[in-house]
Amino acid sequence: MRLNRGEHKHGLETVIRLSLKDYFHERLLSACAVLGLAAVLAPLLLLFGVKSGIINTMADRLIEDPRNREITPVGSGRYGEEWFSAAAKRPDVAFVIPQTRSIAANMVLYNGEGERPHSVVVDLIPTGENDPLLEKWGHIPKNETSVALSNTAARKLNVTIGQEVIGRVGRSVAGIKEQVAIKLKVVAVLPIEAYPREAAFVRLRLLEATEDYRDGRGSEAFGWPGQARPTGPREYPSFRLYARSIYDVTELRDTFFEQGLEVYAKVEEIEVVQSLDRSFTLIFQLIAIVAVFGYFASMASNVLASVNRKSRHLGVTRLIGFSTGNIVWFPIVQALATSILGTVTAICFYLIVEVLINHLFSQYLSAGEYVCRLSLGHLTVALGFTVTMSMMASAYAAFRVAKIEPSEVIRDV
Amino acid sequence: MPSPEPSGVKNKPIFRLDKVSKQWSGGNGFALTVPALTIGQGEKVALVGFSGCGKSTLLDLLAMVLRPDSATEFAFIASQDEPLDVIKAWGRKDLNALACARMLHMGYVLQTGGLFPFLSVRDNIGLTRQGLGLPVKDAVETVAKRLDIDRHLEKLPGQLSVGERQRVAIARAMAHEPSVVIADEPTASLDPINAEEIMGMFTSLVDEYHVTLIVATHDWRRVDERGFRRVEFQLKQDATDGIVRATVCG
Secondary structure: OOOOHHHHHHHHHHHHHHHHHHHHHOHHHHHHHHHHHHHHHHHHHHHHHHHHHHHHHHHHHHHOOHHHHEEEEOOOOOEOHHHHHHHHHOOOEEEEEEEOOOOOOEEEEEEOOOOOOEEEEEEEEEEOOOOHHHHHHOOOOOOOOEEEEOHHHHHHHOOOOOOEEEEEEEEEEOOEEEEEEEEEEEEEEOOOOOOOOOEEEEEHHHHHHHHHHHOOEOEOOOOEOOEOOOOOOOOEOEEEEEEOOHHHHHHHHHHHHHOOOOEEEOHHHHHHHHHHHHHHHHHHHHHHHHHHHHHHHHHHHHHHHHHHHOHHHHHHHHHHOOOHHHHOHHHHHHHHHHHHHHHHHHHHHHHHHHHHHHHHOHHHOOOOOOOOOOOHHHHHHHHHHHHHHHHHHOHHHHHHHHOOOHHHHOOOO | OOOOOOOOOOOOEEEEEEEEEEEEOOOOOEEEEEEEEEEEOOOEEEEEOOOOOOHHHHHHHHOOOOOOOEOOEEEEOOOOOOOEEHHHHHHOOOHHHHHHHHHHHEEEEOOOOOOOOOOOHHHHHHHHHHHHOOOOHHHHHHHHHHOOOHHHOOOOHHHOOHHHHHHHHHHHHHHOOOOEEEEEOOOOOOOHHHHHHHHHHHHHHHHHHOOEEEEEEOOOHHHHHOOOEEEEEEEEEOOOOOOEEEEEEO
C-alpha cells in the first residue's frame, strides 16, 4: 500500500501550496517576519557595502597606488645592463628603468606659441612600457620625440595634450656655449598628485643623448654634434623601480639591502595601511558573525513559534495522510519565502541608502570610486546565504513537525 | 442492552481486530481493550458511549494515528488491496505506510475544526484529491452539491456557520471516494435540527458511495433507525490501581 513516485510528488506539491496559502493568509504575520529579517539584513548589507566601497577605494588608492610601490635608491651607484636585466626578471618587480645622472637629466622646455613665450626647466625622468605611474595617470610616450609633462610643467608652459614644445640642452665646450633643440610632442599631462615638481617623462634614449651631449659627445640618432662616445657597456648611477604589488615592497627592499644598496621605500606607511585593512576586515567579520547569529535565532524562533501555533493544522495534514517527508516542507517553504522576500526588501532599502550615501560623498570621490558599493554578485551571495541560513534555521521546526502526533493535537482542548 | 449484530459479518471485512489494547498509565489511567472487532465493507458502525468511555481512542486506533500497545491481529483490508498489517507497520515505525493508507482509503471528520482556515471551501474539500493527484473540480462540485454547500465553494471556512463547516468537513472526507470514513461526534456541536439534517445527508451519501462509516456518538436514539450497528463500551474501575478499564463489546 505505497504511493508511487508520481503520487508522492502530488503530495509534496499540495503541501507546498498549503504552506504558501497559509503564508499569504497570515500576511500580516508574514510581513512582520519579512520586515524583521530585512531589519537585520539591511544594516548588514550597508556595512558590507561601505566596507567593499570605502575600504576598496582606500585600498585602491593606498595599496595599489604606484607611488607606494616605488623603491628609490638613496645616493648614486653603478648599475650595469646585467643588473637591470636581472632586476626586470624578478617576478616581484613590475617595472625598472635606468636613470642617468641627475645633474645632467634636465632640459629647458620652451613654448613659442601664444602671445608671449613660456619656458621652464624640467627634470627628465625616464619612462617606458609598463611604467605604473604613467599607466595610472597618463600615456606612455611611444617614441623619443614624445613627452608626458607633470602638471606644474604643463601649467608653466601653458600647453595641453597634442601641442608641441621645444626642448633645449646646452653645454659649454672649451669655454664656448653650445645648444641643441628637439621638438617634443605632449602626449600626456599628469595630475598634480602623480608628480608634484616640474618634470618631463621621456624615453630613456633621449635622456642618454642629453647626458652624452652634456659630456661633450654627440648623438647620431638625434643629429647632435660632438665626440663619439666610447664603446663598452653603459653604466647608470640610479634607477626607477616599482614593485609588483604593495606586498612585495618590504621583501624587495630587504633584498636590495642585502646587495648593499641603500634604498628608500614607504614600508612603514604600507604596514599601516595593511594593518588597517586587516583590522577593518576583522571588525566586519565580527559584526557579521553577531548579525548572522541574530538572524539565525530570530528565524529559528519565528518558524518554531509558527509550527507550535499550527500544530493542530499540521496534525490534520498528517491525519489526512500526507507523508512525513512532505509535511516537513511546510515550515521550510515558509522560511524560504520569508528569507527571499526579506532579502529582496533589505536589498531595496540598501540600494536606496547606497545611492544616498554615494551622493552625499560624491565630492570626495573620483570617477569609478564609491563609498558604498555591492556588486550583483555580492547581492546574489547574500540571497543564497540567507536562503541557506533559513533552511538551517527551520530544520528543528521541521523535525518538530515530523514528530507531531495527530491523536494529540486534532481535538480542541 | 440489545445484543449487537451477529458476529459473522456478511460482507468482506475492512477492519479485523483481535485483542488490541491501549493503556495510559498515571493517576487517572485509562485502558482500552478490544477483544475482537470485525467491521465489514459498507457497514455503518456507531461507537456509542459517554464521553471518556474510549470512543476517541478506538477511532484513533482505527484511523492508525494512535499506536496500540499490543494486538494479536490488526488488519486494515481496503477494497482492491492487500491487507495492511497495521500492528506490523507500527512495529517498524513505518508511519508513511499508514499515512499513505489513510490518504488512499480513509476520510476523517472531526467534531469541530479540522478545516484549513487559509484554504477556500473548494480547496479544503479537494485537498486529499490534490494530494493523490486525482482530478479535483468535478468531484468536489458533485459532493458539495449533495451536501448543499456548493454556493459556498469560494468562501473561507471562517465565513461559514458551524453547521456548514461540518458539511465541508464531511465533503472533504468523502471527496476522494475512500473505503471508510471515520467521524468523531460529527454533529455534537450542532443544534438538534441541524444535527438531524446533516446526519441524514451524511448517511445517505455514505450509502450511495458504498463507504464504510464508523461514527462515534453519544446520541443513542437515532442510531438504530439509521441502520447502524452499535458498538458499546463496558467501563470498570480497577480497585487496586485506579485505572479505568474499558472493554469494547460489539
